[in-house]
Amino acid sequence: MLTLSNIDLSIQRVPILRDVSLDIETGTTCGLIGRNGAGKTTLMRAIMGALPVEKGAIQFNHVDLHTAKGHERAALGIGYLPEDRRLVPHFTVEENIMVSFWATKNTDMARLKWVYDLMPEIGRFADRKAMTLSGGQQKLVALARAMVAGSNLLLLDEPFEGVAPALAQRLMEVIGDLHNEKLTVLVSESDYTHSQKVVDKVYAIERGQISLMNNTKAA
Template sequence: MLELKNVTTEIAGTTILRDVSFSVTKGSMVGLIGRNGAGKTTSLRSIMGLLKPKSGQVIINGTDMTKQGSFERAGMSIGYMPEDRRLVPDLTVEENIMAPAWACKLNNAEARLAWIYEMMPEVEAFSDRRALQLSGGQQKLVALARAMMTGTHLLLLDEPFEGVAPALSRRLVSVLSTLKDEGLTVLLSESDQSHSADLVDKAFQIERGSVEPLASLT
């Protein structure tokens, strides 16, 4: 489903990713583990096309997407949850969730929304509130719901548990476990394995922009 081959990415002339290679097989959940500044966000942004790699390849579902624009990913049924959520503050929760469906002109948007609300009924409960009225944890749930709208094949989740209260963290784990059971392919980043160890099928360690398989999930 996803493969990075020798990806090197620079930001403002500084090398952030160094010859990164790893793959995520279809239907699996994979962790990208590393401390802040290690390159997790740059990895996901490179996959999404928000940053253009200096060299290497980003292959998604067998297609080389390295030079393609970020908007092309949504058309490939990929959903992205950024670390900082990036909700539109003056839009309602439901409008934020539906925004990618409107942009991509999805034919099954209402059915997707119903599925999301069934998965996360608490989000439906505050669906008419504006995003700026939500707590940080609630915003994380909405950002995940928005990613799920287009991410029917692949979900990229950047630090989904960061800054979230324990109760909401457990709720996120429950939702991700259900998504895994439904066969979605998921790549998630985390600073440590405190939340993802029981979820992921395998994990990679990223340190100073270099990636290696993580020897243990315990």
């Protein structure tokens, strides 16, 4: 489904990603493990088109993403949860989730209902302003927004960072549910604490270079 081939990317002439290659098969959950500054966020942003690659190719369902416009990727069913959430503070929870519908002119509300069914707590504070939520609750909302857009692929950048243990566990339960539904997911973490039980394959990233780790999924 998603293939990165020999990607190089620099920011202000500083090399960040170097000869990065990875493959994520349809319906699998893949981990991307690395310390802060290793290149995880840069890789995610490159897939989403927020950063241009200098060399190599990114393909999604045989579409060349590295030549596609950034806004075209949402229409391909790619959802993205950024590390810093990027919610609109004065929007309600539901308005933040609906942003992807408005951007893609999608009128199928079944996807929204699916998200509320999967995360009923989101529905309970759907009318609250995003700015009134805790950091962990905001992560849930950002995940819901990504899930609405990501009918084919979800990119989750450090979803557990800065979240209280109880909400981190809840996030992990939701990601486990996505795995059971055969949605394709790439999730990054700094220390592999939370996602170990649900990932099918793990890549390690260090100083902008990637290596494939052994499959360590727990039974």
